[in-house]
Amino acid sequence: MPRERIMETARRVFRSYGFSPIDTPALEYLEILLGKGSEETDKQLYRFQDHGGRDVGLRFDLTVPFARFAAQYIGQLGTPFKRYHIATVWRGENTQRGRYREFMQCDFDTIGTTGVAADAETVLVAFDLLSALEVGGFTIHLNHRGILVGLLEKLGLAEKSVEVLRSLDKLNKIGPDAVAVELSRVAGTSTEDNRTLLELSTLTGTNDAMLLKLDKLVTGNQIGEAGVARLREILAAGGAALSAAKQDCIRVEPSIARGLDYYTGVVLETTLRELPEIGSICSGGRYDNLAEIYTKEQLPGIGASLGLDRLLAAMESLGLIEPVRTPAQVFIPYFESARLGDYLRLAAELRAAGLRVEVYPEPKKLGKQLQYADKRGYRVALVAGEEEFAASECQVKNLASGESTKVLLTPDAATLVAEIRRSLAN
Amino acid sequence: MPRERIMETARRVFRSYGFSPIDTPALEYLEILLGKGSEETDKQLYRFQDHGGRDVGLRFDLTVPFARFAAQYIGQLGTPFKRYHIATVWRGENTQRGRYREFMQCDFDTIGTTGVAADAETVLVAFDLLSALEVGGFTIHLNHRGILVGLLEKLGLAEKSVEVLRSLDKLNKIGPDAVAVELSRVAGTSTEDNRTLLELSTLTGTNDAMLLKLDKLVTGNQIGEAGVARLREILAAGGAALSAAKQDCIRVEPSIARGLDYYTGVVLETTLRELPEIGSICSGGRYDNLAEIYTKEQLPGIGASLGLDRLLAAMESLGLIEPVRTPAQVFIPYFESARLGDYLRLAAELRAAGLRVEVYPEPKKLGKQLQYADKRGYRVALVAGEEEFAASECQVKNLASGESTKVLLTPDAATLVAEIRRSLAN
Numbered sequence: 111m112p113r114e115r116i117m118e119t120a121r122r123v124f125r126s127y128g129f130s131p132i133d134t135p136a137l138e139y140l141e142i143l144l145g146k147g148s149e150e151t152d153k154q155l156y157r158f159q160d161h162g163g164r165d166v167g168l169r170f171d172l173t174v175p176f177a178r179f180a181a182q183y184i185g186q187l188g189t190p191f192k193r194y195h196i197a198t199v200w201r202g203e204n205t206q207r208g209r210y211r212e213f214m215q216c217d218f219d220t221i222g223t224t225g226v227a228a229d230a231e232t233v234l235v236a237f238d239l240l241s242a243l244e245v246g247g248f249t250i251h252l253n254h255r256g257i258l259v260g261l262l263e264k265l266g267l268a269e270k271s272v273e274v275l276r277s278l279d280k281l282n283k284i285g286p287d288a289v290a291v292e293l294s295r296v297a298g299t300s301t302e303d304n305r306t307l308l309e310l311s312t313l314t315g316t317n318d319a320m321l322l323k324l325d326k327l328v329t330g331n332q333i334g335e336a337g338v339a340r341l342r343e344i345l346a347a348g349g350a351a352l353s354a355a356k357q358d359c360i361r362v363e364p365s366i367a368r369g370l371d372y373y374t375g376v377v378l379e380t381t382l383r384e385l386p387e388i389g390s391i392c393s394g395g396r397y398d399n400l401a402e403i404y405t406k407e408q409l410p411g412i413g414a415s416l417g418l419d420r421l422l423a424a425m426e427s428l429g430l431i432e433p434v435r436t437p438a439q440v441f442i443p444y445f446e447s448a449r450l451g452d453y454l455r456l457a458a459e460l461r462a463a464g465l466r467v468e469v470y471p472e473p474k475k476l477g478k479q480l481q482y483a484d485k486r487g488y489r490v491a492l493v494a495g496e497e498e499f500a501a502s503e504c505q506v507k508n509l510a511s512g513e514s515t516k517v518l519l520t521p522d523a524a525t526l527v528a529e530i531r532r533s534l535a536n
Numbered sequence: 537m538p539r540e541r542i543m544e545t546a547r548r549v550f551r552s553y554g555f556s557p558i559d560t561p562a563l564e565y566l567e568i569l570l571g572k573g574s575e576e577t578d579k580q581l582y583r584f585q586d587h588g589g590r591d592v593g594l595r596f597d598l599t600v601p602f603a604r605f606a607a608q609y610i611g612q613l614g615t616p617f618k619r620y621h622i623a624t625v626w627r628g629e630n631t632q633r634g635r636y637r638e639f640m641q642c643d644f645d646t647i648g649t650t651g652v653a654a655d656a657e658t659v660l661v662a663f664d665l666l667s668a669l670e671v672g673g674f675t676i677h678l679n680h681r682g683i684l685v686g687l688l689e690k691l692g693l694a695e696k697s698v699e700v701l702r703s704l705d706k707l708n709k710i711g712p713d714a715v716a717v718e719l720s721r722v723a724g725t726s727t728e729d730n731r732t733l734l735e736l737s738t739l740t741g742t743n744d745a746m747l748l749k750l751d752k753l754v755t756g757n758q759i760g761e762a763g764v765a766r767l768r769e770i771l772a773a774g775g776a777a778l779s780a781a782k783q784d785c786i787r788v789e790p791s792i793a794r795g796l797d798y799y800t801g802v803v804l805e806t807t808l809r810e811l812p813e814i815g816s817i818c819s820g821g822r823y824d825n826l827a828e829i830y831t832k833e834q835l836p837g838i839g840a841s842l843g844l845d846r847l848l849a850a851m852e853s854l855g856l857i858e859p860v861r862t863p864a865q866v867f868i869p870y871f872e873s874a875r876l877g878d879y880l881r882l883a884a885e886l887r888a889a890g891l892r893v894e895v896y897p898e899p900k901k902l903g904k905q906l907q908y909a910d911k912r913g914y915r916v917a918l919v920a921g922e923e924e925f926a927a928s929e930c931q932v933k934n935l936a937s938g939e940s941t942k943v944l945l946t947p948d949a950a951t952l953v954a955e956i957r958r959s960l961a962n
Binding site: 113114121127130135158192198203211224234346351435436437438441450451455458461467468469482485 | 551583614624775881893912
């Protein structure tokens with residue numbers, strides 16, 4: 111149930127920006143999948159032969175199928191093209207290790223444009239998504255891959271970027287002094303290089319102050335300067351759509367990188383204020399070419415992914431998942447066996463007024479039915495016996511407080527609906 | 537998009553009756569799946585070994601996994617239990633035959649009760665579902681398996697039920713005379729038997745008249761009488777929740793059977809008035825024991841399934857699928873390159889008012905952007921250039937009529953939102 115609520119919220123937010131739902135098959139030809147992720151995903155692939163003897167596999171993410179789809183249909187669809195996709199993916203691990211072998215991914219992408227508008231909008235989607243999910247405060251961390259790339263180029267370390275990134279990644283674990291030693295050993299950096307690189311990873315301050323410091327660090331290098339300028343543009347454009355208080359949720363964070371290969375421009379992560387240790391809930395970034403493996407057409411874009419399972423785990427930790435056991439709001443016990451039609455008609459009238467209603471399916475004793483209602487988490491029951499039906503009335507019973515109110519059923523259900531809504535709100 | 541709209545409508549209707557969403561994994565251990573459908577489904581199974589060397593398969597329907605799930609968890613869940621499940625299933629056929637190898641199913645079931653209330657409610661759910669889907673007129677056909685079973689028992693033909701059903705099934709193809717000849721040949725029926733059996737398959741009239749005729753046909757046989765009595769109760773209880781005009785959509789139809797083995801009580805089919813030849817859109821019935829293969833606990837229930845792909849095909853034939861190419865309602869071209877923040881802020885204000893809005897991501901020429909809007913099916917664009925921003929106004933342009941209206945953006949977006957809604961409604 112909470113999973114479905116999250117998915118519906120995500121769909122609503124994506125659509126409010128004009129993202130279209132697309133759905134691709136779970137099964138893809140093996141050659142589409144193999145070698146398109148990592149060695150790890152190749153190993154985890156569930157693969158077999160279909161009934162026509164063709165090698166097929168279950169998708170391990172939604173990006174590879176989207177790249178295949180885009181290569182195939184972008185001519186018809188036209189660019190820019192905005193899509194979202196919420197669906198199951200499979201990764202074969204030994205489930206005894208406690209890893210899911212099937213789980214949901216929730217991706218949104220804007221392809222066919224290099225515009226800063228799409229970058230800013232991706233940040234705004236992440237913002238609206240986290241707000242609509244009601245998971246408390248959150249921070250959207252922004253960085254641009256060009257900044258580190260530019261800085262490394264400026265320091266003459268472009269060839270050593272893998273080694274440098276790997277060492278910087280250990281900052282929290284081993285501290286700055288040990289990182290400096292390692293940097294000099296694996297990348298041949300000078301003391302001055304190390305100071306600069308460590309400074310980049312530990313900058314703090316407001317976004318404006320941060321951008322000025324970053325400007326200074328990369329000054330003279332074109333890639334680096336362009337990266338900082340792009341961040342500035344994103345913050346200005348996105349910020350215009352947000353109140354000052356909301357702008358505080360967006361932070362430039364030079365230490366985030368999001369892997370080495372895929373992203374080429376802005377990258378983003380999103381953490382919960384009350385549970386930062388669980389990691390990023392919504393992550394993504396800009397890439398140069400989505401479908402280069404499948405087509406010659408250049409498809410630059412930006413996308414991000416909501417981590418559904420991580421989000422659910424976080425919501426559970428934060429006590430945000432109510433043990434709701436029914437999607438309905440009103441319970442109607444059925445205890446006068448000759449009155450089934452009346453109970454069903456009552457339920458139909460309430461549904462017509464937009465309420466969700468369950469009628470118990472057998473004329474058991476009232477007490478037993480109320481136990482069932484309690485177990486399912488109902489808060490309001492509508493009780494009507496022979497006496498009530500004869501007087502054209504019924505009782506609206508609040509199952510939490512035990513309080514009951516008699517309501518007339520005539521001339522229409524309006525009074526009843528109002529009383530039920532009042533009781534539900536209590 | 538239409539598929540997603542159907543799924544959302546179904547979810548809304550199911551929940552309005554208190555059905556809970558459940559989700560089971562797409563992959564099940566092979567022993568759960570093998571031999572639980574037909575020989576055909578065994579053959580069509582996609583199967584392989586997982587990374588722990590266990591035999592697994594992709595589900596071929598949602599009923600078998602639900603039976604497994606119910607056997608495992610019904611102790612915790614308690615009965616009655618109402619669930620719906622909308623998900624993908626897989627059947628391996630040679631796709632060159634034009635059959636899907638993966639498709640959606642959409643099931644709802646009430647288990648753990650034999651009550652007539654659940655039967656009546658299933659009919660009401662089907663009714664609400666078809667109404668909410670807005671596919672024009674429809675008929676819900678009801679029958680009870682006990683009627684034919686009782687009649688065959690009464691005629692001393694209980695052992696020949698398979699042969700009799702097979703012959704009666706050919707009625708439309710070969711006509712009553714040929715069926716009578718075949719009946720006598722394969723089931724040894726008398727001329728009188730044939731007359732009675734053919735009468736059952738060709739009864740017409742109002743529900744009340746039909747029930748009286750059925751009463752006469754099965755009189756003296758307990759199973760048959762109970763079947764007719766049950767239909768009468770379902771019609772009375774369900775009918776109480778429906779207006780007279782709506783009751784006309786529900787027809788007793790003694791010729792529908794829905795296969796031989798699975799169903800044991802009421803069965804239902806639903807056809808579209810304008811497209812009856814496409815077959816049943818929503819079908820189901822009552823069964824004695826859902827999970828007997830997996831548990832000793834008796835789990836009687838009733839369920840039905842919405843045929844999503846058939847429904848989509850029908851909607852397409854009926855011209856009910858609009859070529860909507862975007863889920864958004866309002867298009868904002870971005871053509872003053874320095875004003876990105878303003879465009880994004882405008883969009884945010886409209887979204888806050890519940891509108892779905894797309895901002896074009898690059899400051900291209902207005903004409904080109906309006907072409908894109910047209911291709912995506914937008915009907916309303918919000919055009920603002922330097923002149924409009926300077927005067928704190930913008931133009932609401934109806935893309936169908938070409939008509940433009942100037943609207944002030946201050947003091948808030950209320951006037952703008954009202955004008956957009958007016959233009960969308962045109």
